[in-house]
Amino acid sequence: MIPAMHDLSTTPIDLHDPKLYLNRELSWLDFNDRVLHEAVDPRTPLLERLKFVAIFSSNLDEYFMVRVSGVLEQIAAGVNATGPDGMTPTALMDALRTHLAASVAAQHGLFQHTLRPALAGAGVMLLDYDTLDAAQLRHLQTYFEQHVFPVLTPLSVDAAHPFPIMSNLSLNLAVIVEDPVSSVQKLARVKVPDTLPRFVTLPEPLRPTGTVPTLWAGVTLEQLIANNLQLLFPGMRLVANHLFRITRDADFPVKEDEAEDLLIAIEQEISKRRIDGFVCRLEIERTMPKSLREKLMADLEISDRDIYEIDGLLHLKDLFFFMSMPLPEMKDPPWSGVIPPRLRYDPTEEPGGEESGPQPGALFAEIRKGDLLVHHPYESFAASVQAFIQQAANDPLVLAIKMTLYRTSGDSPIVAALIAAAAQRKQVVVLVEIKARFDEENNIIWAKKLEEAGVHVVYGVMGLKTHTKTVLVVREEGAAIRRYVHIGTGNYNPKTATLYTDLGLLSCREELGQDLTDLFNYLTGYSRQEHYRKLLVAPLTLRSGMEALIRREMEQARGGGEGRIVAKMNSLVDEQMIRLLYEASQAGVQIDLIIRGICCLRPGIPGISENIRVISIIGRYLEHARIFRFHNAGQDEFYIGSADWMTRNLDRRVEAVTPIEDPALSTELRELLQIMLDDNRQAWDLGADGRYVQRRPAEGDAERPTQALTMQRTLARAQ
Template sequence: DGRTAGEQVAAARKRVLELVADHSAAWVDIRKALAATGIEIVKYNAIHEHHEALRQRFIDEIYPVLTPLAVDPGHPFPYISTLSLSIAVGLRDPETDEQHFARVKVPQILPRLYQVEPNRFVLLDQIIEANLDVLFSGMEIVEHHLFRVTRNADLAIEEDEADDLLMAIEEELRRRRFGEAVRVEVERSMPAGTRAILLRGLGLGDDDAYEIRGMLDLTGLRDILELDRPDLKAEPWTPVTPPRLVPPDEDEPADVLAAIRLGDLLVHHPYESFAASVERFITQAVDDPEVLTIKMTLYRTSGDSPIVRDLIRAADRGKQVVVIVEIKARFDEEANIVWARKLEQAGAHVVYGLVGLKTHSKVCLVVRREGSGLRRYVHIGTGNYNHRTARLYTDLGLLTCRPELGADVTDLFNVLTGLSRQRTFRRLLVAPHSLRSRFLELVDREIEHAALGRDARIVVKLNAIVDQPAIEALYRASRGGVRVDVISRGACSLLPGVKGVSEGIAVRSIVGEFLEHSRIWGFTNGGETEWYIGSADLMDRNLDRRVEAMVPVEDPEARARLAEIIEVILADDRRSWQLRPDATWRRTEDIAGHSGTCDVHQELKARALAAAAAAATPRRARAGVGSLDPRA
């Protein structure tokens, strides 16, 4: 936009300061709302009657864990780990009248909230601050202030020069702990002199300091979730079993492979169970003696992943197991390295992807011997193979045994594991080769339909849209008479409703019970709508520097389901926000001027329950039983 790097940084800081203020204001509101329900986080000075007991707890439970670190010629400025909470302490020696500075780390191994009465809590850091005289015996406590440091978490790896990528990343992870400080958050009460000591010791400038009003580091509030207050929590959701995977006998597991042979199966998480579909698909493949090979990409998974344990079992049983483990997945590098080593020890073939590219695609291939030949079963998804996030994120997965898709996924794995330079595929769209170009072609085709007077509409649901060629194409579509709906969870560089540019574009975002993570493309195509799902957002990093896969959804039932999902999302008027031409977001409820009636997450849960109940009815009749919860 013509601004220099310095001007962009200044503009970013200005916006960040606004976000920090909003963040602090939100905490004030939440704290008041909690107090109204009887849950209080009180200040230490407001509970004098508990000081004696808290001092004893400090001596017994907290003091032995603390390590005060002085800063003077004999004690250099200490290393401060990233995102750890610390107390800057100003001291005076009464014998010499000398001023001193020290740092006390608030231990992360201790709870942040200490209960003083039922549903009444005080912060650990305030307990420590009130008892600093125990730590610094004989010294006068002049001042104390909380602060938190953020360090650069980027990995600097020359992949072309690394002989062993795994070892190179392990070494870089060790270095990351000592990455350059990039930000320090401080309490507003911290005086300029103390702040200057911190900034100098951390090698930061004035613009790298951010004042926080209220509680610094809200991650400690997780403990409140453990309180037995179901009245304050969303009703827990138990995903239903996909109707086609409900077994005839509830004591027998579903035959996922047989269901796939009957036709493509689209699964929608967390409304439908990840365990009963994707995990069951892998488990059945591991236990099936006719399955010869299992290949999978892993980008982010959990530390207790049932899928990875199944892959280890498969390797132990002598099946050929190939796993593309993306060890450059930001902040999941260490966890992925641990799984990579365990898979290798079990005999699996582990590959770390392509040099210069992150493997972000979500694909799995199962090869099974059937009759005199082989059949390939495929799962292509929008989300990670992670059973924990599958309960919190909305994602889609396509289970299919279509020969062309099986061949495409086989070829994709050969690209990832070998020296194949294949760039085009039969049906699959793969970044960084064909994905952007095909998206632009599909947009241009809608423009042609609009010019001929046919129905022309584009729907894209994704996590972010910042790719300039894609945005310019959608602007061009709008000017050409194509209706465009964009559903973006995060960053959106496209402005809707700008006269002469984007009047035919609407942008909305859903903020509700689940995190919207699925990626969907829809193109009306003159009445023969085409749908795609997959792993790619419209960002240059996804389209140019990652291996991504988008798959066309060709099954009529699955297509109808995608259309239904989009219809419900666009009908939401309770959890949705709309982007305005002036780059501001407004709640749909506020725009309408009245309370909304459609909550997309509640609506899709209700539809999932209804579909599961309908599928369970024949089983009830066969068993001669009454009510049967479809989630059981």
């Protein structure tokens, strides 16, 4: 419901009133529900619908491991403090459970009753074991004996064998067996190995035939194991087996000031995460009997309220498997990032022909002509950001490369380029953020490889995560030294660059180069740098800089001019920023917020936020770019960077936000933001009551989906 407000004419408005704030955890659940809606929406191609179900599950796993476990820890510690929304941890946990029970039931019902039959209708048959014929059963038994049985390890549970420690997110069978001599029943646990394919494929001659060709047919690995358990328990009578899955707390603290070697400390915590965290969720088949349920509760030390009963398949994240099916008409049309026109190589302009590629320095020469703004995945990451680093590595005039790595891929060509640069005796400095959640292990591997290659590796500033996306290249050009920069919104990860929408600025503006030099000195050495020429840097100047830009719009509006803000980000949580936006709305500033995920601000409240509108865009790509537009009395100012308006980004992380000063690039960003604001296909409007409503085209109106229109725009610009 819309919060009840006081009589504005007589009572001052308290902008700390909890009614003005949405709970961040519940707001995230709303976001994940919008992800699930893409699977519900029949306009989404079938295999993409399965993908969104898998994303919903993957998101939920991480949410339980970090956010739900955190709330449970607060309750266990007796914490009763409230956040800006006024909810205690206990009240919040009740609300979370109610919401999750409905969402999870909807997800599994959608797969079981809609998507699974639709898959079968397309010739992709996920079969139940009790429907198989004799030939299929013989094949699967042979497969089990040769490929599965040797991997399995049944673990008994009795007085001599305590309840086994189970790894996080593991899928397990609880097996009840009876001794035929003593008639005593016992419990055993069999882990479904995650080293084997979750879906076991039947050979083509054994696939069912029907009205459409069968492209794939098979069963789940857990059904295969459950129906061949006798081999694991010879001489015992099988009574029952039931599937379950556990989720553990995985948010570990590292006391940096007590760790002599941060790398070793985090490696130790990663090892603990898999098995040491307390269980915060138990997923079970709804058919599990009460006695077994209570046994698991006791051994895992959880309450009944931490159990989620599932009808059908557990662990739907594995539905990503079906994206490999040869059904292109049931997927989004393929998209390959367009090479920006200014970065296209003309083989007639350089000796060596087309296969020689750009000559050393070609990209730097283009940057000297003017700033470039690149937009992934619409424009090629490989031909822009990756090429920038690779050319720097191989350019004999480049003296130094400095960059931050928050997340990257397991086979990163960027890391390979940095190693090659070090081999050429260039000064290469990389800040590897080994505290990047769930990428710690991958980043530690890369950090060690870089160090072994002679790269100077640092791990950032104590007490802060380094989240900024920056590269600094120092190049000798004649008698002068010139600095080239990349400042972006996304990680240096070629894989996510095809899945996330992000922006990056390539520039050789001297003040940006000076700022990044100062920033890297702050990151790698002892520096108390507190002033930057152009960049807004957290935790030093970003909050105050953004507040000043918002207050300038307030002054314009109060003076009778136009105050206008458009801000696109992933999340809006920080209470101080929300209060300032409320004040700006009261001053008459028109504010449009494009926020993909969590939003704790309530828009549209009379007298408080009536001038604020909030939309969320969910689609094929994850909207990840951060863009900030300030009207500035008709002289628009644009900024892009790595930071959302969350307290952690503003105060507890190293972030960098850069102005966009080229008028042509500002026009690009203005057009892009307007496409999003006009979206009537992928956009959801947030109401004052905290509910999201998906936009639909008016009768006779064409659909205007942001991402499809951006693809069209990118192709048109390229031509």
